[in-house]
Amino acid sequence: MSVEGYSALDESSLRALLDGTVDLDERRLIRSAIRELRSREIEDMEAALASKRFRPTRLKQQEDKENQHRSEYNDNLDVLSRELQSIQDVDELTKMLRAAGEYEERKMIRAAIRRVRDEQQQQGPVERGKAESVEPQSS
Numbered sequence: 001m002s003v004e005g006y007s008a009l010d011e012s013s014l015r016a017l018l019d020g021t022v023d024l025d026e027r028r029l030i031r032s033a034i035r036e037l038r039s040r041e042i043e044d045m046e047a048a049l050a051s052k053r054f055r056p057t058r059l060k061q062q063e064d065k066e067n068q069h070r071s072e073y074n075d076n077l078d079v080l081s082r083e084l085q086s087i088q089d090v091d092e093l094t095k096m097l098r099a100a101g102e103y104e105e106r107k108m109i110r111a112a113i114r115r116v117r118d119e120q121q122q123q124g125p126v127e128r129g130k131a132e133s134v135e136p137q138s139s
Contacts, residue, residue, distance in 0.1 A: 006033035077104055084112040088119075 006014060006029060014037070018030045087093055090113055097109040 002029075006030055007036060009033070011037055073102075073104075077108065080105060080108060084108060087112065088116055090116050090120075 006017075009017070011034060014030050014034050018027060018034070021027050021030065084093070087096075093109055093113045093116065097106060097113070100106045100109055
C-alpha cells in the first residue's frame, strides 16, 4: 500500500496494520502515516483554538451589556439608600424587606433596620432618665 492509501485510514486502523505487518519498509510507511495523521489533528486543534481567540470581541460586548445592567442596578441601589436614610419606622422597613427581591436591596434594608433600632436604643435610656428625674420632683 502507498502513503496516500495509508493517509486515508484512521489511527486505530493504522495501528492494526502496524501490528500485523512484518515488512520493515511497510511499517516505516505506516508509522509515517500515523505521524502525519497526528500532526493534522494537532493543526486542526490549533486552528480551532485560534478561532476561539478571536471571540473575545463578542464576549467583551456581552460583558459591556452586563456592566450596563450593573450601573443601572447601582443607580437603583443609590436611590434606595437615600430613601432608607429618610425612613425611621422599623415596621415600614420590615415591609420593604419582605417586598425586596434582590440580595443587595435586602442587605441595605437590614442595615437600615439595625441603624434605626440602634438609634431607638440610644434614645431609650435618655428618655427613661428624664422620666425618672421628673417623677421625684413632682412628688
